[in-house]
Amino acid sequence: MTTNKTVLISGAGVAGLGLAHWLDHHGFRATLVERAPYVRHGGYAVDFRGEALDVLNRMGLLEPVRALDTAMGDAAMVDAEGRRYATLPAAVFAGDLEVPKGELTRLLHAAARGAEYLFDDSIRSVEQDADGVDVTFENGPPRRFDLLVGADGPHSRTRAVVFGPEERFLRSLGIHTAIFSLPNHLGLDHTGQLYVSPGKAANVFAGDVRGRARAALHFAAEELAPGRHDMAEQRRIVAERFAGEGWEIPRLLTEMRAAEDFWFDVNAQVVMDTWVDDRVALLGDAGYCAAPTSGRGTSQALIGAYVLAGELARARGDHRAAFPAYENAMRPLVAEHQAVGRAGAERFFLPAPTQEVLDMLAANAPERTRPEVVRLPDYDDTSY
Ligand SMILES: Cc1cc2nc3c(=O)[nH]c(=O)nc-3n(C[C@H](O)[C@H](O)[C@H](O)COP(=O)(O)OP(=O)(O)OC[C@H]3O[C@@H](n4cnc5c(N)ncnc54)[C@H](O)[C@@H]3O)c2cc1C
Structure with missing residues (x-):
């Protein structure tokens, strides 16, 4: 028997769209509420590393994403007159695969077309009881869902409404x-x-x-x-x-x-003791933003979406088992990504780094030395 079939996802970004895809895949019904009037297609280049490539592969998106690779080469460090004094190896700033975020969300949107979308809206209040979650919206009529997932970015509305004010969790x-x-x-x-x-x-x-x-x-x-x-x-x-x-x-x-x-x-960074409150869970930057200096936010958002939907499938919709399992699986990866984000911030304003220092950074680029932290289970093994 499957419980908790309907899931409201706040935020149609990388995390929200990824989750909608996987929930649909496992037989749940996802509704996305997005503050913008459409799925946002703008933005900078983001990169994928490690296990996120596995998730893309499982979504059938690895080749389309590879086709978008910016194939960024080494960059020049320049002085005030524009003269090159050192070369920054691409390994320091680009991941295994770097793609424009807008193009990525376009692909994810297509992969999550089975979901219901509520654009131009945002949750206003959330009331949980033993059987579900009552949600009111800024614009649309109130609705009731079985579960709510906040995937609404580092300034998450869901987090503010359910877990507390931003100042408690956001670390500059x-x-x-x-x-x-x-x-x-x-x-x-x-x-x-x-x-x-x-x-x-x-x-x-x-x-x-x-x-x-x-x-x-x-x-x-x-x-x-x-x-x-x-x-x-x-x-x-x-x-x-x-x-x-x-x-x-x-x-x-x-x-x-x-x-x-x-x-x-x-x-x-967003640092929280828990990303779960009964029927509500946080996903991606909303719960565990690692900061742009980590270069890991997109990967962990996508991995989190895969794991959260998979654990729900495995637990046949029982959030009391699935949400803690999701949190346990993601904690080590997030801790590592946040450490990378802090280290990146510390060396951010290195005064005119020498070629020696830049080459050393490239040689120690974290993905080369990283042990495998999260082994992604195959949730399709669940006879569901
Ligand atoms: C400048 C910059 C550079 C970055 N560079 C990289 C990089 O190189 N590599 C990398 O892996 N990651 C990078 N990141 C991080 C990456 O963009 C995020 O970690 C990743 O997109 C997280 O996805 P998300 O879905 O959790 O959040 P987001 O992508 O922020 O999506 C949140 C969604 O929620 C919506 N939303 C917000 N508030 C509400 C609301 N109240 N109601 C409804 N919807 C709402 C937003 O409109 C958005 O669509 C960078 C981030 C920034 C800011």
Whole structure:
């Protein structure tokens, strides 16, 4: 007998779409509520490592994702005059496979087409009882589901409503980042340029030949000063921080002011004692964001989705068995990814690293030395 057939997923990002696919695969009914009016197709390049490739393979997406590989090569470290003084090996910043996040979500959306979608909406309140979860929404009518999964990113609404305020769980790594796209005026072809000055770093990368590039401006600061949605103030702070810097910075600041896809946030981790509260579970960045400095967020979101749906299938829908099993399986991997994220933050503003240091980082790139932490079970073994 299967219980808990209906699952509401808050957030149609990598984690939410991955979960919807796997729930459908195992015979559950998934509903996704997404704040945006559509599945978001923008964004930076993300990379996959290790077991996440196994999940993609099981989804039949490994080849389509491989076809999107940005095939990023080594990048140049440049000084204030734009002169190359060292080469950053791709092994330091790219995973086994690097793809544009927007293209990835497009594929995941297609793989999760069996789900119900509620766009332009967000959960407002959650009431659990012995048999289910009553959810009210900002826009749509109230609904009742068997289970709720918060996959709504590092600033998760589900986490805030069910587990407590963001300040309790979000740990800043002291780096703020602005990202935007711009014309590929440096003529980069599957490569990038990086510039560092004390407490600041900037880079431009171009992974294809479509005439566009992506810039990132990072600076050290403990406190997140501007309001999260005040983009004018965010742009002003970034421009102020980078005023007077060399290389291409003046041009980047001009492009930043005009960029429609400007994004700004603090690099932070989500650290929680548990990701489960009875019928509610957190998935991906909502529960255990490892920070962009880890380069592991997409992988762990996808692995988490696979494991969560698989454990539900194995337990025939019994969340009391499935949710703790999911948490136990994911904890070691998340601990490792978060350690990588913290280490990445510590070395982020290395003053003009020498070639020797960069080569050493490449030689010690974590995926080369990592023991196998999570062995992904085959949940299709369950006669379900
Ligand atoms: C700048 C940057 C660079 C990164 N680089 C890499 C990298 O190189 N490699 C890597 O593996 N990972 C990288 N990551 C991390 C990666 O993007 C995330 O870890 C991964 O996407 C996690 O997926 P998620 O589904 O948990 O969250 P998200 O992808 O953030 O998805 C959350 C979804 O929830 C929606 N949502 C938010 N709030 C609500 C709400 N209230 N109601 C409904 N829906 C809501 C959002 O619109 C979004 O669709 C990077 C992240 C950033 C920010």
